[in-house]
Amino acid sequence: MSVELNHTIVHVKDRWAASRDVGQVLGLPEARAYGPFAELKLDNAASLDFMDSKGEIHGQHYAFLVGEEDFDLILGRLRDDGRQWWADPFKRRPHEINHEDGGRGLYWEGPDGHWLEIITRPYGSGG
Template sequence: MAVELNHTIVVSSDKRASATFLAELLGLEVGEQFGPFVPVTTGNGVTLDYAEYEEEEGGITPQHYAFLVSEDDFDAIFGRIKAAGITYYADPYHGRVGEINTRDGGRGTYFDDPDGHAMEILTRPYGSGGRRG
């Protein structure tokens, strides 16, 4: 059996709001709550399980989540990002505000979720030389 990522936990201050934020931008569904988690499942079956942090854990450490999307999906998602007035960047360090990148012959952009997690959409995997992946 090949090794595949099945799910990851995304720590948030409001799991329902954060799951809804991402799902609406990406055009996905928020699943039914399962235990303490509110899931958002991607097209390749990976689930982001949103959970709320515990005060004694010391807050939220921002993480990075990248989503490989088609050119058409990029247009739709990017349109929703702009329509919502969300600040976006061409780079992960937030140095190129209001821009997208064109690495490997594709397009990509970064934006933050309500808890500061760095979200990314890209149309070509980095290092692909322009191949879709």
């Protein structure tokens, strides 16, 4: 048996602005229209399906496993955009990276209060 995440819906105020923001930081191709969604495809064939929502949006957490080179590129984009990032989800270590499980990781605030993270090693992988 094989179970894989295929997609998740990300509730936002403006699906196109939010998908562009996340896609630009991660270095992904522009989202495409799919029904009421702006579908941002990830490299493992899963997608973030951004959907316009009215009312209060409750921020969610989205973590992305990236390679070492991609980590450097993403960090560079955050720096170039003058964005804030943290080594921890509690915002105690601004403009730092963590080294959990022998890799590197960081967090930043995405559109509409969503909390985004990149890691180079899966949690619990040791190191």
